[in-house]
Amino acid sequence: MFEAVELGRKVTKSAFKKREAKLRTELLKAQRAAAEMRVPILIIVAGVEGAGRGEIVDRLNEWMDTRGIVTHAFWDETEEERDRPRYWRFWRRMPPSHQLAIMFGSWYSQPIFDRAMGELGKTDFDREMHRASEHEQMLTLDGTLIIKLWFHLSKRSQARRLKQESEFKRSPFMALAAKKYDALATAAERAIRLTDTAQHPWVLIEAHDSRYRDLTAGEAILDRITARLAMHPHDDETSVTRDGTQLDDTTILDRVDLSASIVDEQYEELLERRQNEIYKLAWRAHNQKVNLVAVFEGWDAAGKGSAIRRLTRSIDGRLYHVVSVGAPTDEELAHHYLWRFWRHIPRAGTFTIFDRSWYGRVLVERVEALTETHSWQRAYREINDFEEQLVDHGIVLVKFWLHISPDEQLARFKEREQIPWKQHKITDEDWRNRERWADYELAVNEMVARTSTACAPWTLVAGNDKKFARIHILEEFRDRLKAALD
Secondary structure, three states: OHHHHOOOOOOOHHHHHHHHHHHHHHHHHHHHHHHHOOOOEEEEEEEOOOOOHHHHHHHHHHHOOHHHEEEEEOOOOOHHHHOOOOOHHHHOOOOOOOOEEEEEOOOOHHHHHHHHOOOOOHHHHHHHHHHHHHHHHHHHHOOOEEEEEEEEOOHHHHHHHHHHOOOOOOOOOHHHHHHOHHHHHHHHHHHHHHHOOOOOOEEEEEOOOHHHHHHHHHHHHHHHHHHHHOOOOOOOOOOOOOOOOOOOOOOHHHHOOOOOOOOHHHHHHHHHHHHHHHHHHHHHHHHOOOOEEEEEEEOOOOOHHHHHHHHHOOOOOOOEEEEEOOOOOHHHHOOOOOHHHHOOOOOOOOEEEEEOOHHHHHOHHHHOOOOOHHHHHHHHHHHHHHHHHHHHOOOEEEEEEEEOOHHHHHHHHHHHHHOHHHHHHOOHHHHHHHHOHHHHHHHHHHHHHHHOOOOOOEEEEEOOOHHHHHHHHHHHHHHHHHHHHO
16 A cells, blocks of 8 residues: 555745645635535644654645644643543544644554554454544534544654654654554554445545655645535435334323332431442542533433433532533534534543433434434444444443323413422523424434433433432432442
């Protein structure tokens, strides 16, 4: 593969100056047009040590409008990043819809290095490359333009640069990279082959001559941006005809026994006991650096808030954070919808509790037509991959759906209207959502069916009796946390 970019191509100084002037003008024009069309651009700068990747990053910042560019360098992981799933460090730096981001290093860097060093087996490496492709596909379907550049040097050229470059300019990894050149090249070649797709092609660039390297990179970027701007926003969407309809009205929620209840005396006894158990387990989890994510979804007035309060009273306030999810802000709307949730993934030894979550994409956004059909239809796969990454990292993921009957919801709505300190809980939107009960029930059924996986199952909670629901939630939370610790 790399033989094609080991041909010794060069560009003279005069030819470079002539081509550079036009290229800079066109790049600026394309960059501004992309910003106006709200197309986020992500440029991945990867390649061989000594190929001048830092120089090309500097060149791109020189040629383009730096007010619309942000550069992120990924090399050594911080403790904060090691405490979370690997993709967290990339998600938090995804460009908003008006910006161009350059990633100096990316989700490819560590797997290629680990494979070359013999620390990652072939099967695990291929799995990492599959995850990279899935990640890129998800971003692209959301509108991001991804441009992947691989800057290559032959083994001889790299060795020559190792001798010639001063300590000031030399990468601290150059000596090791030269020693492991063959292994790194083999791993990189497989990575490129597995992730070189029609939507996300790799551009292989010979880096022996800096002028040729810079012009080729700039022209490749210009070509990709120009092509993207000429496309219809969803030209690359995979056609999906599934509309969520089913042959009868039976849903998964019909299996929930809403008659389940608990007497007050038993409730008070169990509540205290379960809260004490969770308190001790939470500190064990902190000491063992186990983190947990809990998701609460359910009908309006199903008791999510009161259940969360009973849970948080079981945990030391230093160990948890509750995220109440409402309508997205302008900043959040400028990113992929999962970006706002990746930001809240807890560090090792701490918990995050989501009062509503990423499932809004396949519930309220679907039912109220707040997002296009193709967006919520592909979200099931995106959510399953997101949750798998959390679990693979060792995070305990607990998901609750609090279910009540329409009659019980009506009774609670009326109660909220009558009690002064509860009136703020009832809104016109609650009544409007109630009118769409059947549509939401269908959406919940499909959500559970398609996202209750082996690694992230749903717990359906009978909520007509609030006290029974609270004990059920505390016991499930306790059992899942205890299983992870044991």
